[in-house]
Amino acid sequence: MLHIECPWCGFRDDAEFHYGGEAHITRPDPSTTLTDEKFSEYLFSKTNTKGLLLERWCHRSGCRRWFNVLRNTITNEILEVYPVTEKPSSKQGKETYERNWRRKSPPKKTPKTDEVK
Amino acid sequence: MSSQRFRLREAGRLDRNAPLKFKFDGKIYEGFRGDTLASALLANGVHLVGRSFKYHRPRGHLGVGAVEANALIQVGEGNSTEPNIRASQVEIYDGLVASSQNRWPSLLFDLGGVNDLLGGLIPAGFYYKTFMWPRKWWMKYEYFIRRAAGLGKAPTGRDPDRYEKMHAHCDVLIVGAGPAGLAAALAASKTGARVIIADDQQTFGGSLNRETDCYINDKTTVDWCKDVVATLEGLPDVTMLPNTTVSGYYEQNYLTLLETTKPHFFKSTIQQTRHRLWKVRVKQVILATGMIERPLVFANNDRPGIMLSSAIREYINKYGVTPGQNPLIFTNNDDAYRTALTMRQNNINVVAIVDVRENPDSELFRQAKEMQIPVHVGFAVVTTRGYSRIKSATIMKLSSNGKTLTGERKVLGCDCLAMSGGWNPAIHLFSQSGGKVKWNDELATFIPSEATQNVLTIGGCNGTADLAKSLKEGLQAGISAARLSGNKAHPPATPSVQEPVQSETRFVLPIPTQKNKFVSEKVFIDFQNDVTLSDIQLASREGYNSVEHLKRYTTVGMGTDQGKTSNVNALMLLSQILDCEPEQVGYTTFRPPYAPTTIGAYAGRNIGNLFSPVRTTAINPWHEEAGAKFEHVGQWMRAWYYPKVNETMRQAVDREVTAARTNIGILDASTLGKIDIQGPDAAEFLNRVYTNAWLKLPPGTSRYGLMLKEDGMVMDDGVTTCIKENHYHMTTTTGGAASVLEWLEEWLQTEWPNLKVYLTSVTEQWAVAAICGPKSRELLQELCTDIDLSDKAFPFMGYREGTVAGIKARIFRISFTGELSFEINVPRSYGLSLWEKLLDVGKKYEICPYGTEAMHVLRAEKGFIIVGQETDGTVTPVDLGMDWIISKTKPDFIGKRALSRRDIIKADRKQLVGLLADNATDILPEGSQIVEEVLPKPPMSMIGHVTSSYFSPNCGRPIAMALIKSGRDRMGQTVYIPLKNKSIAATITNVNFLDNVSK
Numbered sequence A: 001m002l003h004i005e006c007p008w009c010g011f012r013d014d015a016e017f018h019y020g021g022e023a024h025i026t027r028p029d030p031s032t033t034l035t036d037e038k039f040s041e042y043l044f045s046k047t048n049t050k051g052l053l054l055e056r057w058c059h060r061s062g063c064r065r066w067f068n069v070l071r072n073t074i075t076n077e078i079l080e081v082y083p084v085t086e087k088p089s090s091k092q093g094k095e096t097y098e099r100n101w102r103r104k105s106p107p108k109k110t111p112k113t114d115e116v117k
Numbered sequence B: 001m002s003s004q005r006f007r008l009r010e011a012g013r014l015d016r017n018a019p020l021k022f023k024f025d026g027k028i029y030e031g032f033r034g035d036t037l038a039s040a041l042l043a044n045g046v047h048l049v050g051r052s053f054k055y056h057r058p059r060g061h062l063g064v065g066a067v068e069a070n071a072l073i074q075v076g077e078g079n080s081t082e083p084n085i086r087a088s089q090v091e092i093y094d095g096l097v098a099s100s101q102n103r104w105p106s107l108l109f110d111l112g113g114v115n116d117l118l119g120g121l122i123p124a125g126f127y128y129k130t131f132m133w134p135r136k137w138w139m140k141y142e143y144f145i146r147r148a149a150g151l152g153k154a155p156t157g158r159d160p161d162r163y164e165k166m167h168a169h170c171d172v173l174i175v176g177a178g179p180a181g182l183a184a185a186l187a188a189s190k191t192g193a194r195v196i197i198a199d200d201q202q203t204f205g206g207s208l209n210r211e212t213d214c215y216i217n218d219k220t221t222v223d224w225c226k227d228v229v230a231t232l233e234g235l236p237d238v239t240m241l242p243n244t245t246v247s248g249y250y251e252q253n254y255l256t257l258l259e260t261t262k263p264h265f266f267k268s269t270i271q272q273t274r275h276r277l278w279k280v281r282v283k284q285v286i287l288a289t290g291m292i293e294r295p296l297v298f299a300n301n302d303r304p305g306i307m308l309s310s311a312i313r314e315y316i317n318k319y320g321v322t323p324g325q326n327p328l329i330f331t332n333n334d335d336a337y338r339t340a341l342t343m344r345q346n347n348i349n350v351v352a353i354v355d356v357r358e359n360p361d362s363e364l365f366r367q368a369k370e371m372q373i374p375v376h377v378g379f380a381v382v383t384t385r386g387y388s389r390i391k392s393a394t395i396m397k398l399s400s401n402g403k404t405l406t407g408e409r410k411v412l413g414c415d416c417l418a419m420s421g422g423w424n425p426a427i428h429l430f431s432q433s434g435g436k437v438k439w440n441d442e443l444a445t446f447i448p449s450e451a452t453q454n455v456l457t458i459g460g461c462n463g464t465a466d467l468a469k470s471l472k473e474g475l476q477a478g479i480s481a482a483r484l485s486g487n488k489a490h491p492p493a494t495p496s497v498q499e500p501v502q503s504e505t506r507f508v509l510p511i512p513t514q515k516n517k518f519v520s521e522k523v524f525i526d527f528q529n530d531v532t533l534s535d536i537q538l539a540s541r542e543g544y545n546s547v548e549h550l551k552r553y554t555t556v557g558m559g560t561d562q563g564k565t566s567n568v569n570a571l572m573l574l575s576q577i578l579d580c581e582p583e584q585v586g587y588t589t590f591r592p593p594y595a596p597t598t599i600g601a602y603a604g605r606n607i608g609n610l611f612s613p614v615r616t617t618a619i620n621p622w623h624e625e626a627g628a629k630f631e632h633v634g635q636w637m638r639a640w641y642y643p644k645v646n647e648t649m650r651q652a653v654d655r656e657v658t659a660a661r662t663n664i665g666i667l668d669a670s671t672l673g674k675i676d677i678q679g680p681d682a683a684e685f686l687n688r689v690y691t692n693a694w695l696k697l698p699p700g701t702s703r704y705g706l707m708l709k710e711d712g713m714v715m716d717d718g719v720t721t722c723i724k725e726n727h728y729h730m731t732t733t734t735g736g737a738a739s740v741l742e743w744l745e746e747w748l749q750t751e752w753p754n755l756k757v758y759l760t761s762v763t764e765q766w767a768v769a770a771i772c773g774p775k776s777r778e779l780l781q782e783l784c785t786d787i788d789l790s791d792k793a794f795p796f797m798g799y800r801e802g803t804v805a806g807i808k809a810r811i812f813r814i815s816f817t818g819e820l821s822f823e824i825n826v827p828r829s830y831g832l833s834l835w836e837k838l839l840d841v842g843k844k845y846e847i848c849p850y851g852t853e854a855m856h857v858l859r860a861e862k863g864f865i866i867v868g869q870e871t872d873g874t875v876t877p878v879d880l881g882m883d884w885i886i887s888k889t890k891p892d893f894i895g896k897r898a899l900s901r902r903d904i905i906k907a908d909r910k911q912l913v914g915l916l917a918d919n920a921t922d923i924l925p926e927g928s929q930i931v932e933e934v935l936p937k938p939p940m941s942m943i944g945h946v947t948s949s950y951f952s953p954n955c956g957r958p959i960a961m962a963l964i965k966s967g968r969d970r971m972g973q974t975v976y977i978p979l980k981n982k983s984i985a986a987t988i989t990n991v992n993f994l995d996n997v998s999k
Helices: A036-044 A091-099 B037-043 B111-117 B126-130 B135-148 B179-189 B221-233 B309-319 B335-345 B363-370 B428-432 B467-484 B533-541 B547-554 B567-578 B599-603 B620-625 B649-662 B682-689 B737-751 B776-783 B828-845 B852-861
Strands: A003-006 A010-013 A018-022 A052-058 A066-072 A078-083 B015-024 B027-033 B072-075 B082-086 B096-099 B162-175 B195-198 B238-241 B244-250 B254-260 B273-287 B291-293 B306-308 B327-331 B352-355 B375-377 B379-385 B392-398 B405-413 B416-420 B423-425 B437-440 B445-448 B455-457 B524-526 B629-633 B636-641 B664-668 B673-678 B701-708 B714-724 B727-732 B758-761 B766-772 B799-804 B807-812 B821-827 B847-849 B910-917 B929-931 B942-952 B957-965 B974-978 B983-989
Touching: A003 A078, A018 B737, A052 A091, A052 B737, A066 A091, A066 B737, A078 A091, B015 B037, B027 B037, B037 B309, B162 B179, B162 B254, B162 B467, B162 B599, B179 B195, B179 B221, B179 B273, B179 B467, B195 B244, B221 B238, B244 B428, B273 B467, B273 B599, B291 B309, B306 B309, B309 B327, B309 B335, B309 B416, B327 B335, B327 B379, B335 B352, B335 B363, B335 B416, B352 B379, B363 B375, B379 B405, B423 B445, B455 B467, B524 B533, B524 B567, B533 B547, B533 B567, B547 B567, B620 B828, B629 B852, B636 B649, B636 B852, B649 B664, B649 B847, B649 B852, B649 B942, B664 B828, B664 B852, B673 B682, B673 B737, B682 B727, B682 B737, B714 B737, B714 B799, B714 B807, B727 B737, B737 B758, B766 B776, B766 B828, B776 B821, B776 B828, B807 B828, B821 B828, B828 B847, B852 B942, B852 B957, B910 B942, B942 B974, B957 B983
Parallel strands: B015 B096, B162 B195, B162 B273, B195 B238, B273 B455, B306 B416, B327 B352, B327 B416, B352 B375, B664 B847
Antiparallel strands: A003 A010, A018 A052, A052 A066, A066 A078, B015 B027, B072 B082, B072 B096, B244 B254, B254 B273, B291 B423, B379 B392, B392 B405, B437 B445, B629 B636, B664 B766, B673 B727, B673 B758, B701 B714, B714 B727, B766 B821, B799 B807, B807 B821, B910 B957, B910 B983, B929 B942, B929 B974, B942 B957, B974 B983
16 A cells, blocks of 8 residues: 655555546646647546656545655655645656656647548 | 374474364364474374365375465364465364365365376366367356366355454564564664564464574574563564464555464354454565475475475474474485484484485585485485375486486385475565565575665575574664664674584486386476476477466466465476576566465455445434335435335335325435535636536525536536525535545646635535425425515525524525425434424325435436436436536536537437337336347347336336437337347337326
């Protein structure tokens, strides 16, 4: 069982927490027009990393606060815990944030024939 | 009753004044307090204790403690029985009953033994190859294979024993109380650190209990051990757990320990705890799990009487039992000489030592010579004979490269064979912790290398064989672990140690065999899973060269044994076949638990009423009094219906449903989720989480809202009321209360942290009585005088605060039935008195309490949905025909963008419609599949399914709701519901049955 440090309550067993999946997924601005493909990427495409992952947790059975965690998915080592509204501040956290495919300029691809313009 | 023929007069540390009687396979034997079932059986000369898994070969005892791979027995009787326990781990008590497994009709004559003769026909992968064809027959094969698989028998009734869980924290957990573990505990505990030390044996000491030729500070190892244990027992911060197997090593130093409590539980009439599962969070773990001796790989190495050399030494020195009177020793190292010398000291006639090494040279070797034990240097045992017990062994000279045999065959008679093939550190827990292992050439085994958690390995677990070094490692580890966990420590003095020096080992693997045309000569690698040398070779020939494939194809290292004695031999053989280094072959990952753990221990006390919390409303005592039938809704107990004497469920529900539309029905609606929402941005927040418009809802009014997930699918629904400016009262479905609150918090905290909104769950604060029906206003009027209840003053979807039956109340004029309805909320502690008052005053209106079943029928008559019944996470509001609730003008709400995705606007999505069976007596089963055309047999392409179905007394016929592809375009169309014995025809209609179906 993971031992997670809630920023408000301290170390607790993971049974008290709720996992919230990948962190730092930007919700598309609803006022802009968005292709189905772009929207689906936001909705369905999640990073499935073997290694460092920035993810969200909620201290459900405690203070009910959401926060972000940098975790190694191989060893389950937790390297950083930081507020949900901020970016990671550790070196590895910053690297993981920048290395994520969402932050890279999208690869140019020829649109499929059935793609809605 | 048999006498204990093999009990030694001098050796052992048992309570010989406490003889105990026990039963094995129906026969009564005697042992002493302190015996395990294995040692007591050995004392009585019982070697044959089981049949092997696949070939049903006779099997005896192999090792001690958790290492035992063969002697799996069934202990206890009736529902308190437990199968597959190692005989070496059962402490005997007076009246113990045990039996052997996997044999029929008897242990000595087992019909399954025919498998041994057919061995050539059932090689590795036999099942995969044979029973896959023809494919259809698998179901037939499976029946017989399942019957043949498994060893013991599970009890059929409820387990009468009690199991517990214990949670603990400590600075240092030491696994294993052998020399290294005890030294570590001694060093760590003196610093004031909180220490737990666990060992799977009933007495601490590990190998210290086995050796008589070592001295620590001029004391015998046993005396030193007793002193240390006494010291530790006197320290307040040390918890000592004998009979406790550390079974799992998880993330962030979280470990599970299985404690077996005292053994008399089997016969006690008082309910006692049988197992206790410890869950411990540890700052620093020290693994002192020791080493496991390795069997030698030679033909017929599995006969009863063939045992690990160190195990025999332990049976002699600890239990005072010799497994044989004429033992033969077969070794590749010096350690087995200690067994020979121990035997000689106890006046046991050692037939000979067969040593594969060509020039053994050590003090131990010279001592054996001095004691005139015949030693066959450079020889090997090539096969053995004997059915229920070894009778003789054949030895031959090995060639210098160890690959062939030379010279004459010599047959040596014996009744026991001690084999020693080297040592493997017990690295299971280290591997579970995520640590990496590396190959060590000198020991020819894997030892721990890089750790990924706060763990230290010491002594045998670290590959350290000698006692002095183990103690030193233990002391050092104890100190550093205490320091790392924040305690101040000074290293204690290293003790002086006398122990025999050992020379090198010669690894000959496998021992060559002589071809024998007539008898099948099996060379066993894995005793528990009956995996032989030829299975490993076959697997490799067939391309299973990866260690993970080898394991799965041959089953080597599986079962309850998890390769304790077999893994390294199998890997070495594979590396030989592949002609590469064992390091390259690698190691399979160990998984918890280290030793079998009863399911009962995992369940603990969380069974029956304690399995899950039960929530009840304030009005629950009345429901129980009234003889209501209950149903579980999430954790809630809700009144389902209230049958009168001799009334069927259908009759009761019909009566309740009719009353709610003709007089007054009353429902306990307290379980609905309630969330108090406050803050200057509350309206804006509601506007974003619901699909419809919320910015202009005036105080004193309510609105129905639908919540979607971001993918556009319906998630929850409910009515939210504006109490006053910036203060709202939200209701959710009973089952969705917790998840909706969490969902709202998530959006507030992660997506819209700038919104000033505060959420509080108030589900338990309010008791709710919903009165419904044409006479409900009259009733309420009698009890509430400070609110004008007229339709004009208090319209539909209105909200008022006032006094009902003298209780301050919140009243909502909302309806889930289509009738005139008031939901009266009072503080929970007043719930029951409000309910009783309403019923009392309501008598003259023929008020009728109704349960959840009637509530379902009433809402279905009006075509109202229930989230979770009409929806399943794949249904949009458009599918439900609820387009009216989706705002076209709002710039954003959760799920808005998804509703215009290509897949969501397709015309052939399943849509909610009504279904009326053509025969007005047929009630369609909920969940039934719907087809356009009935074919003689499946498959038929289905176009939808029935979501709700009831008999509606107000419509006078059954009604149903269904999700059907393009349903709204099919109005009036006939569809079919194929059931097991018949098909029902039904017509697609509107869902508002009450207003459309004429009675």
